Amino acid sequence: MRTRAVRVNGVPCKDPAAAVADDFFFAGVDKPGGSAASKRYGFSALTVQIPGLNTLGESHARVDVAPGGVFPPHYHPRASETALVLEGSVYFGFVSSYPDNRLFAKVLRKGDVFAVPQGLVHFLYNNGSVPAAIYASLSSQNAGLVLLGDALFAGAIPDDLLAKSLLTDRHTVGSIRANFRRP
Amino acid sequence: MRTRAVRVNGVPCKDPAAAVADDFFFAGVDKPGGSAASKRYGFSALTVQIPGLNTLGESHARVDVAPGGVFPPHYHPRASETALVLEGSVYFGFVSSYPDNRLFAKVLRKGDVFAVPQGLVHFLYNNGSVPAAIYASLSSQNAGLVLLGDALFAGAIPDDLLAKSLLTDRHTVGSIRANFRRP
Amino acid sequence: MRTRAVRVNGVPCKDPAAAVADDFFFAGVDKPGGSAASKRYGFSALTVQIPGLNTLGESHARVDVAPGGVFPPHYHPRASETALVLEGSVYFGFVSSYPDNRLFAKVLRKGDVFAVPQGLVHFLYNNGSVPAAIYASLSSQNAGLVLLGDALFAGAIPDDLLAKSLLTDRHTVGSIRANFRRP
Amino acid sequence: MRTRAVRVNGVPCKDPAAAVADDFFFAGVDKPGGSAASKRYGFSALTVQIPGLNTLGESHARVDVAPGGVFPPHYHPRASETALVLEGSVYFGFVSSYPDNRLFAKVLRKGDVFAVPQGLVHFLYNNGSVPAAIYASLSSQNAGLVLLGDALFAGAIPDDLLAKSLLTDRHTVGSIRANFRRP
Amino acid sequence: MRTRAVRVNGVPCKDPAAAVADDFFFAGVDKPGGSAASKRYGFSALTVQIPGLNTLGESHARVDVAPGGVFPPHYHPRASETALVLEGSVYFGFVSSYPDNRLFAKVLRKGDVFAVPQGLVHFLYNNGSVPAAIYASLSSQNAGLVLLGDALFAGAIPDDLLAKSLLTDRHTVGSIRANFRRP
Amino acid sequence: MRTRAVRVNGVPCKDPAAAVADDFFFAGVDKPGGSAASKRYGFSALTVQIPGLNTLGESHARVDVAPGGVFPPHYHPRASETALVLEGSVYFGFVSSYPDNRLFAKVLRKGDVFAVPQGLVHFLYNNGSVPAAIYASLSSQNAGLVLLGDALFAGAIPDDLLAKSLLTDRHTVGSIRANFRRP
Known part of the structure; x- marks a missing residue:
C-alpha cells in the first residue's frame, strides 16, 4: 500500500501546544549564506526559514552580491518586496x-530601503x-521567484518562438542559451 | 489654486442609481481588435472594458495571433489566467x-482551455x-501586463547589467536592444 | 476501523513535482456538453474542470440554450460572472x-460580453x-449555483410558508411544485 | 458647473481625530423598528447603523416577525449570517x-443561534x-439583500421567461405578479 | 508507529453530504454559561460553537458580568467586535x-449596540x-483573545522588564503578580 | 462653505505617471532616529515612510533600545511582525x-530573526x-501600535475598573498612573 501525503496550499500547521520559541526563530542573517546555485551571477540568497511564519503573510531573505555581481532581473509572482541595504552599495531598480x-x-x-510593487x-x-548585502521582506509566506533570463533561456521554450x-x-x-545550459 | 484629483486603487464607483445595462456590457469580441502597438510580434489584444466590473475581481481580453506571430513570454503581476481558444490553433505554454x-x-x-497560475x-x-484567437479571463480587475523582452530590452536597464x-x-x-528601440 | 478523509475547503493540492500540462488543460468547449439534468429548461452546462485552477480564484463553464429554452433565474453565492456569447443570440439580464x-x-x-456583480x-x-452558447467566467474556483425556482419549489420549504x-x-x-417534482 | 461626488466602494472614512463614541454606537435593538415596506409579509427589519463599522467586515439587524408572518426566502450576496433569537419562536431554515x-x-x-453559509x-x-424577534449578524459591512419572490415577480423579468x-x-x-405590484 | 493528525489553519471540513441542521445550530444563549475560569473578574463567557461556521468569517459569544464585575481590558488579535446588550446595563469602552x-x-x-475596531x-x-449580559459578534471564526492583565502578569515576563x-x-x-498567580 | 477632504482607508494614490524612484525610497535606517516620545522607556522608533508602499501590505521600522531600555509589551492590531537584529543583543519575546x-x-x-504572529x-x-537595534517588518501598510501599559494607564479608563x-x-x-501622566 502506498501512502500519499495530504497537501494543503502552504504547510500543515504544527500543534500549537507543541510550539516552542525556536519555531519562530532563525539565525545567521548577519553573514552570507545559502545555496551556490547562483554563482554564475555572483549572488547568493539565504532564505529565512521560520515554521511559525506559515500563513502569516511574510517571508524574508538575505541576498549577497559580490563586486561585479548581479541578482539578475526577476520578480515574485505573489509578493511585494522591500529591501534594506545591510552592507556595501548596490544599484537597485x-x-x-x-x-x-x-x-x-x-x-x-x-x-x-527600496520598495518594489507586487510582481514587478x-x-x-x-x-x-566591496561586497553588498540586502535584507529583503516579501509580503507572502509563499512569494515565488522567477528569473527572466532563466525563464526564457534555461527551460524548453522553442528557439524560433524565442527569436x-x-x-x-x-x-x-542559441548562443545565449548555450551559456544557460552550462553547469 | 491647483486642484488634484483624488485617486483610489482602481476606479471611483458610479452612483448605483445611475447605472444602466450598458455599464455591464461590451461588444466586439467576435472580431480582432485593439491597438496596433504589438504589430512587431504579430498579435493584437482587445481589452474588454466594462465599468460595472470594477472591484469584482475579473477582467477579460481577446487576443489574436497571426500565422507565424507570437504573444511573447509575459505575465500578469496580479492575476491568474485561463484562456479559451476561439479560433485556429496555438501553441500555448x-x-x-x-x-x-x-x-x-x-x-x-x-x-x-488552458490555465496559468498567478504571475507565471x-x-x-x-x-x-490560419489566424488564431483566444479569450483570456484574468482573476483581477487590474491584472497588469509585463512582457519579458520589453522589460529587459525596451527600457533603461544598463547594458552591462543586462549582459x-x-x-x-x-x-x-546591444544588437537585441536596437530592434526593441525601432519604432 | 474506519478511515475518514481529511477535507479542506477546496481540494487538496497535487505534488507540484508531479504536475503535468494536462493538469491545466480542458477540451471540448467548442461543443455543447454536460449533464442532462437541466433538460426541462432547455439548457445544458459544461463545467470546465482544471485541477491546476484549484485556489486560483477562477472557474468557467459553457452554457448552451436551445431555441425557446431558458437558464432560469439563478445566482452564484461566491462569485461574480462575466459571459461571452459564443454562438447565437440570447436575452441576458x-x-x-x-x-x-x-x-x-x-x-x-x-x-x-455581459457582467453580473457578485451574487445577483x-x-x-x-x-x-437558433441555438445559443455562452462561455461564463466566474471569480471563484468554488462559485456555487442556486436556481431560484428549484430553491423555492424543488426542496422541502413548507407550502404555507411559500404561499x-x-x-x-x-x-x-402546489400546482407549481408538482411540476418541479416530476422527474 | 456640476460637482460630482467621489464614490468609493463603501463609505468615505471620517477623520479619526474627529471620531467620538457615538460613531460606534446604536440604540433601540430591544424593540421592533425599521421601515414598513415589508408589511405585506408581516416582518420588519431594523438595520444597526454604526459609522465606525465601515470596512470592519460586520453588520447587524433586528428582525421582527409577527405571528403568522414570514421573512420570505432571501439571501445576502456578500455575507454569511448568524441569527440569535431574542424573543418568541420561529421556524428558520x-x-x-x-x-x-x-x-x-x-x-x-x-x-x-442558527448559521447560514454565505449567499444561501x-x-x-x-x-x-406571539411575536418573534431575531438579531442577525452578517459577515460584511455591505451584505446586500435579495428576496427571491420580489426578484422574480416585482421587477421586469418577462412573463414568458418566468413561466x-x-x-x-x-x-x-401573471396572477402572482399582480399581488407583487399592489402597493 | 505514531500517527500524527494533519492540521490546517482552522478545522477540517465535514463532508457536505453528511451535514445536518444541527451542524448550524447552538442553544442556550438566553442564559449565562461557560467556564468558571474568569470568576476572579466576575464575568463568564459562553462561546457559540457551530461547526458549520468554519471558514465563514464569524463567531459569537454571550458574556455575563455580575454586579461589580468586569471583563477586564482585552482584545481579539484577528477580529472586530460588535456587542449587543441583552440584559442589564454595562459600562463599555x-x-x-x-x-x-x-x-x-x-x-x-x-x-x-457598540462596535470595537479590529484589535483594539x-x-x-x-x-x-443587576446582572448584565451582552451578545458579542466577532468578524473571524478564529478571533483569539488576549487579556492585558493576564498577558502582563500571569505569564513569565521577567519582573524587571515589567517594572x-x-x-x-x-x-x-510582584504584588500584582502574586494575585494573578493565586488559583 | 466648508470643504471636507475625502478620506479613504489608507492614503489616496498618486498618479502613476508622476511617480519617481524616490517615491519607493527611504534612507537612514543605518542609524537611530525617530521621535523622542518614548524616552521614558529607552527606545526610539524610526518608521520607514515610502509612499509607493501604500496598499502593498508591508511596512517597516527601525527600533533602537538603549542599554537597560525596553520596548514595553505592545502589539500591532493589523499585522504580524518579523524582527531582524541589526546591532547588539536584545531579549525578545x-x-x-x-x-x-x-x-x-x-x-x-x-x-x-524572530517572528510574532498577528496581534500577539x-x-x-x-x-x-551596548545599544541594540532591530529592523521590524510588518505585514500591513497600516499595522497600528498599542502599548499595553499606555492603553491601561495613560488614558481615561476609570481607576476602580482598572483595579x-x-x-x-x-x-x-493610582501610583502607577501618576508615572504615566508625568510628561
Missing part, C-alpha cells in the same frame, strides 16, 4: 509594466568594489 | 518558477497557417 | 437587490430560432 | 445549492401566536 | 492606539446592581 | 493568547551594555 517599461532605480547605500521586475547590481519574442534570430538565441 | 523553469505547454485547438510566465505561438544577467556580452545585448 | 429589483438586461449576440440573480433566455412568501395561495404553490 | 436543494431547518426558541437562501416563519423558469404558464405568473 | 490612547466609552443599556483594547464594567514597562518598581509588579 | 499566556522568548544577537503581545529588553482588572487596589493603580 524595478521596471514598470508594459508598455511603459519605465526604470525606477537608485544606487542604494547602507541603511537605504527588479534587479540588483553591485558595480562597486520572434526577442526580435532577434535563432543563432543569437 | 507557461514556465514554472526558478530554479525548475519547467515548461507546461500544449498545442491548443478551438474549444480548448506564459506565451502563445501561432505556428499554423551579466543574460550570461552574454554587451554587443549581443 | 440580472436583477438588482431589494427593494429596487431593477432589471439590467440586453439581447446579446456573438462577441458580446441573472438568467438567459433564447427567444430566437405567504409569494403572496399567493397554497393551491397555486 | 436555509436551502443548500443546486441540484440538492436540501432544507436545513429548525424551530428556534429564545437563546437559539434562508427564511423565517413565525407559525406561533418557463417556474415550469408553469403565463396565467399563473 | 475601547481605547484607541498609541500614542493617543483615547477612551471611547458609554454606559450601554438593553438594546444598545476594550472592556466591560458592570457598575450597576520598566509599567514605569514602576519590582515590588509593585 | 511574545506571549500567547488567553488563557495560556505562554512566553516564547529568546536572547537575540546580530543576524537573528511582544516586547524587547536590552539587558546588555478590578489588575486584581489590585486603587492606590496601586
Whole structure:
C-alpha cells in the first residue's frame, strides 16, 4: 500500500501546544549564506526559514552580491518586496509594466530601503568594489521567484518562438542559451 | 489654486442609481481588435472594458495571433489566467518558477482551455497557417501586463547589467536592444 | 476501523513535482456538453474542470440554450460572472437587490460580453430560432449555483410558508411544485 | 458647473481625530423598528447603523416577525449570517445549492443561534401566536439583500421567461405578479 | 508507529453530504454559561460553537458580568467586535492606539449596540446592581483573545522588564503578580 | 462653505505617471532616529515612510533600545511582525493568547530573526551594555501600535475598573498612573 501525503496550499500547521520559541526563530542573517546555485551571477540568497511564519503573510531573505555581481532581473509572482541595504552599495531598480517599461532605480547605500510593487521586475547590481548585502521582506509566506533570463533561456521554450519574442534570430538565441545550459 | 484629483486603487464607483445595462456590457469580441502597438510580434489584444466590473475581481481580453506571430513570454503581476481558444490553433505554454523553469505547454485547438497560475510566465505561438484567437479571463480587475523582452530590452536597464544577467556580452545585448528601440 | 478523509475547503493540492500540462488543460468547449439534468429548461452546462485552477480564484463553464429554452433565474453565492456569447443570440439580464429589483438586461449576440456583480440573480433566455452558447467566467474556483425556482419549489420549504412568501395561495404553490417534482 | 461626488466602494472614512463614541454606537435593538415596506409579509427589519463599522467586515439587524408572518426566502450576496433569537419562536431554515436543494431547518426558541453559509437562501416563519424577534449578524459591512419572490415577480423579468423558469404558464405568473405590484 | 493528525489553519471540513441542521445550530444563549475560569473578574463567557461556521468569517459569544464585575481590558488579535446588550446595563469602552490612547466609552443599556475596531483594547464594567449580559459578534471564526492583565502578569515576563514597562518598581509588579498567580 | 477632504482607508494614490524612484525610497535606517516620545522607556522608533508602499501590505521600522531600555509589551492590531537584529543583543519575546499566556522568548544577537504572529503581545529588553537595534517588518501598510501599559494607564479608563482588572487596589493603580501622566 502506498501512502500519499495530504497537501494543503502552504504547510500543515504544527500543534500549537507543541510550539516552542525556536519555531519562530532563525539565525545567521548577519553573514552570507545559502545555496551556490547562483554563482554564475555572483549572488547568493539565504532564505529565512521560520515554521511559525506559515500563513502569516511574510517571508524574508538575505541576498549577497559580490563586486561585479548581479541578482539578475526577476520578480515574485505573489509578493511585494522591500529591501534594506545591510552592507556595501548596490544599484537597485524595478521596471514598470508594459508598455511603459519605465526604470525606477537608485544606487542604494547602507541603511537605504527600496520598495518594489507586487510582481514587478527588479534587479540588483553591485558595480562597486566591496561586497553588498540586502535584507529583503516579501509580503507572502509563499512569494515565488522567477528569473527572466532563466525563464526564457534555461527551460524548453522553442528557439524560433524565442527569436520572434526577442526580435532577434535563432543563432543569437542559441548562443545565449548555450551559456544557460552550462553547469 | 491647483486642484488634484483624488485617486483610489482602481476606479471611483458610479452612483448605483445611475447605472444602466450598458455599464455591464461590451461588444466586439467576435472580431480582432485593439491597438496596433504589438504589430512587431504579430498579435493584437482587445481589452474588454466594462465599468460595472470594477472591484469584482475579473477582467477579460481577446487576443489574436497571426500565422507565424507570437504573444511573447509575459505575465500578469496580479492575476491568474485561463484562456479559451476561439479560433485556429496555438501553441500555448507557461514556465514554472526558478530554479525548475519547467515548461507546461500544449498545442491548443478551438474549444480548448488552458490555465496559468498567478504571475507565471506564459506565451502563445501561432505556428499554423490560419489566424488564431483566444479569450483570456484574468482573476483581477487590474491584472497588469509585463512582457519579458520589453522589460529587459525596451527600457533603461544598463547594458552591462543586462549582459551579466543574460550570461552574454554587451554587443549581443546591444544588437537585441536596437530592434526593441525601432519604432 | 474506519478511515475518514481529511477535507479542506477546496481540494487538496497535487505534488507540484508531479504536475503535468494536462493538469491545466480542458477540451471540448467548442461543443455543447454536460449533464442532462437541466433538460426541462432547455439548457445544458459544461463545467470546465482544471485541477491546476484549484485556489486560483477562477472557474468557467459553457452554457448552451436551445431555441425557446431558458437558464432560469439563478445566482452564484461566491462569485461574480462575466459571459461571452459564443454562438447565437440570447436575452441576458440580472436583477438588482431589494427593494429596487431593477432589471439590467440586453439581447446579446456573438462577441458580446455581459457582467453580473457578485451574487445577483441573472438568467438567459433564447427567444430566437437558433441555438445559443455562452462561455461564463466566474471569480471563484468554488462559485456555487442556486436556481431560484428549484430553491423555492424543488426542496422541502413548507407550502404555507411559500404561499405567504409569494403572496399567493397554497393551491397555486402546489400546482407549481408538482411540476418541479416530476422527474 | 456640476460637482460630482467621489464614490468609493463603501463609505468615505471620517477623520479619526474627529471620531467620538457615538460613531460606534446604536440604540433601540430591544424593540421592533425599521421601515414598513415589508408589511405585506408581516416582518420588519431594523438595520444597526454604526459609522465606525465601515470596512470592519460586520453588520447587524433586528428582525421582527409577527405571528403568522414570514421573512420570505432571501439571501445576502456578500455575507454569511448568524441569527440569535431574542424573543418568541420561529421556524428558520436555509436551502443548500443546486441540484440538492436540501432544507436545513429548525424551530428556534429564545437563546437559539442558527448559521447560514454565505449567499444561501434562508427564511423565517413565525407559525406561533406571539411575536418573534431575531438579531442577525452578517459577515460584511455591505451584505446586500435579495428576496427571491420580489426578484422574480416585482421587477421586469418577462412573463414568458418566468413561466418557463417556474415550469408553469403565463396565467399563473401573471396572477402572482399582480399581488407583487399592489402597493 | 505514531500517527500524527494533519492540521490546517482552522478545522477540517465535514463532508457536505453528511451535514445536518444541527451542524448550524447552538442553544442556550438566553442564559449565562461557560467556564468558571474568569470568576476572579466576575464575568463568564459562553462561546457559540457551530461547526458549520468554519471558514465563514464569524463567531459569537454571550458574556455575563455580575454586579461589580468586569471583563477586564482585552482584545481579539484577528477580529472586530460588535456587542449587543441583552440584559442589564454595562459600562463599555475601547481605547484607541498609541500614542493617543483615547477612551471611547458609554454606559450601554438593553438594546444598545457598540462596535470595537479590529484589535483594539476594550472592556466591560458592570457598575450597576443587576446582572448584565451582552451578545458579542466577532468578524473571524478564529478571533483569539488576549487579556492585558493576564498577558502582563500571569505569564513569565521577567519582573524587571515589567517594572520598566509599567514605569514602576519590582515590588509593585510582584504584588500584582502574586494575585494573578493565586488559583 | 466648508470643504471636507475625502478620506479613504489608507492614503489616496498618486498618479502613476508622476511617480519617481524616490517615491519607493527611504534612507537612514543605518542609524537611530525617530521621535523622542518614548524616552521614558529607552527606545526610539524610526518608521520607514515610502509612499509607493501604500496598499502593498508591508511596512517597516527601525527600533533602537538603549542599554537597560525596553520596548514595553505592545502589539500591532493589523499585522504580524518579523524582527531582524541589526546591532547588539536584545531579549525578545511574545506571549500567547488567553488563557495560556505562554512566553516564547529568546536572547537575540546580530543576524537573528524572530517572528510574532498577528496581534500577539511582544516586547524587547536590552539587558546588555551596548545599544541594540532591530529592523521590524510588518505585514500591513497600516499595522497600528498599542502599548499595553499606555492603553491601561495613560488614558481615561476609570481607576476602580482598572483595579478590578489588575486584581489590585486603587492606590496601586493610582501610583502607577501618576508615572504615566508625568510628561
